[in-house]
Amino acid sequence: MLNARRLFPFFLLVLTLAALGWSLSFRSPPPADFRFVNGDEIKTIDPANVTGAPEGRIIRALFEGLLDWHPKTLEPVPGVAFLPDISPDETVYTFRLRDDAVWTDARLNTRPVVADDFVYSWRRFLDPITASQYASLLFDVAGAEKYNRLKIEPGDPVEIELPRPPPLGGPRGELLWGELVSVEEAVIGQDAEGNDETTSIFTVITGGDTRRYCPQAQKLNRDDVRPCAQVLYDFREVGIKALDERTLQVTLNEPVAYFEKLLGFYPLFPVNRQCIESHGYPEWTKAENLVNNGAFLLDERRFRDRIRFRKNPTYWDRENIHLESMEALAIASDTTGLNLYETGKVDWIITVPSTTIPALLAADRPDFQPPTQLAIYYYNVNATKPPLGVPRDIAQKMIAEGREDELEALREKARKVRRALFLALDNREIVERLAKAGEKEATGFVPPGIEPYDRVKQRWRQSHGKRKIDPQRQREEDIAQARRLLADAGYPQGQGFPKIELLYNDSESHERIAELVQSQWQDVLRIDTELIKKDWASYLADQRQKNYFVARAGWIGDYMDPYTFLELLTTDHAQNNSGWSDPLYHYLTTQTISDRFASGLLADRKAEVTSDDKQALLAYVEGRAELDAAVLKKLSEAGIEKLNRLRGRVEQVASEFALTEEEIAEIEEQVRARDNWQEQYHDSWVKLERRRLVRLKKFLVAERFMLEHAPVIPIYFYVSKAMCRPYVKGWYQNLQDVHPYRGVRIDWEEKRELFKELGIE
């Protein structure tokens, strides 16, 4: 033991030296041409399974979609395909793929990118088992929603996928095709709360036989039911088709103004079938296995450290890729990011700490001029919690008891309370006192910058004689009205108003805003608000379970169309955290009847509403047709009354979204002035443009109507706090803060000079 005792200090010394040697032994590749801070570690590089901007920046480097975006305007530019041929009714898009677009693996073997790759990738993207959260992006494609959301009806062609072999994410199970005969529900057990857990048994005619299939057949113990992975709408009926190796045809349900723009959005980028099926997930995402078609190849990926790319020498547009190597650093701390930027170690950071914004703005630097974004900071108001709304179970009970009038009165009272909170909140003060980067106070729910919608809004303001009122006076009017509404709702001077809670996730900036709102509501309405601060996951869970009163929220638009914001408040939308629902709003934004509304009309609660029924109801609501006897028979008396009420409400607002003569004449003129104008298409083009304008005008009516009901309280529109060194050429600030790498170039001369001037190396 004596020896050991004597050796102990030396042992420590050796350990330290070994550790030092270890840290020395890290091989360090030379700094990349272009380095940026990418925020937190990304979830995955699988385009079908991501939702965040950091993931988008990585996927954009590795994969390329049918189309790409212009770095400045974000208008679609050719990608794997050229700009599409669009049919005159604008529902069929035909894409010609370029000959030189290729898939590349780590050893630089290549294979052409073909139309089938998109069919495969988009089917995988829509496959319910992939669980893509962005699947609704393709719902305008004929049949896609049916495929993804399992909305199959008897008589539909279906595909039966037999159980999938491992590995996860590998090839699909064997497919059978047939026709759906019926779907029945069967109880397979009870969940923790004692509710029945059910599964669907599908009866299908396939190959002349009638068979039963069930995804959970093993829990049923029935000999006549065969196991399967899932039963889906027949994908061959979905409007995504490879006409030949290089021609892809996409058929939409109806014209969609923004469809071309969607194709440059990263979730729709293609993946390589062979790579995925031979390796399975997650092995296929590893650098040594990955096969991709973008401008860069994956060099190395270290968890919570960095992703290193090298230029893809086989990429078709390699001449416009000026960066030999690129690094995305996973750095979650904004301060650390700014330190690296200021010491010249990175060229682009996605945000700066909010405390440094005043100093950066005061310095008036060319690389910090925050532009407005397509994104909003707002509060959700829980319209299913008294006193802000009526809980759904109570509402259902009242309907069942035939107390609909009473329910309406309760809802109106809750609306007044929400609207009072809306008006009492002064977002101007919030922006002036707390939002330091020049954020704009939100006057609506759709951020400015969506060009045709802005124009429609502008015109509406002019025609309604809306002039800018002095903000001071406007505020006084709002306060008076807020107090009046609260008094009308039965809480004069806030008397008897229960204490409400304001929920936000743990962050200093959210807290400051919440404190200010708390004091505004106290001053104006004399009501008490308790601030509830929670960690991210609990905050999300509370909202999902509608276990809150008012909650902070944010939303970033996915594409340049008002719908990307307005859809959040449609009935039963997954993101509708307010729980508010109104059939008129749903109609105006989606131009459809919601499932919930339609099934509420039925005499038999358990009956199904078919899509034909919904079409008939829609035509009736729009005043285009009367109800035929078959549909009428299904409706209850109260249902008919409810339907007529909606029809009346649509009629009431119809004058607001009807086109004026002036607008009709303008459309006529614009169509005629098109470069590719042709007599034979003139009428269908005019019709289309009219529909488009009516759609936007409906959005406008919907947005104003929704704000009157205040399920959300808009606070401000975000600005981008990204900084990029001026020597990075081909990089532009834009509305969505998305930056394609094609054309990005480092001006080395300018970089040297700037660094010399700043005294950094």
Add this chain to the structure above:
Amino acid sequence: MIAFLIRRIAWMVLTLWIVFTVSFFLMRAVPGGPLDQERQLEPHVRAQLEARYHLDEPILQQYARELTNVATGNLGYSIKMGDFTVNEIIAQGFPVSATLGIVAMAFALALGVTAGVVSAVWRGSAWDFSLMTVATVGIALPNFVIAGVAIILFCFLLPIFPAAGWGQLWYVPLPAFCLGAPYAAYIARLVRTGMLDVLSQDYIRTAYAKGLMTRGVIFRHALKGAMLPVASFMGPATAGILTGSLVVEQIFAVPGLGISFVQSALQRDYTLSMGLVLIYTVLLYTMNTLVDISYSLLDPRVKLE
């Protein structure tokens, strides 16, 4: 010694099992789950994902499944960062955290012991006063403040060290300094007190009386006794360095396990959280065992039991 180690290992296995069980049920008792995110899932998608991660099974079945996996060394895939297995994440992050921790600890020991000895031997001198003032300040300041000051000094005013990152020797000193500084300060005070105590003992007087040189007395006889409190401090200090590294790793963008430790808990990444909790348990346990062994090596009066 061997028997001692075997006993310790048996206890460790038991500890790991308890930690696993408690963490497993605690994680699932906290509101929110790994599938909660800002963009909400459609119900049928949620069902698919729950099935994929076996979250739809009864909790005891999940427990049995996880326990079997962990026992066979398979920590599974991270639920939130699905491209990586938990084993991969630990294999990449652990060496980094370990390097940083060992260097920080070595620095803390070297500086702390030197300062402590100097202060004790020249008690009441200007050296003693200034070193102990620095030590007090060092203990009082949290390491993110030290990091902030160090970055301003050594990255902006005097650009010697890189502001953040990892991968070369040059990246190590600043984070190691910031991580080790409070411990250096604490160790300095411990050593000083210990030395003062030991220096007044009879056996030291005996050593001087035998005619030994001051240097020999201090290093051979006094220091060993003064190190005992330091050795017992090393156990909790290692824990501190490990948890303290969260802040330092974040500020200096060091790709260790610290950030994952916090983030995985916040994101309810059950598998990654569990893996890291278990790793930290093993680590702490090992460190405490080493401390016990070093005790017996430093002080012949202590016997391992």
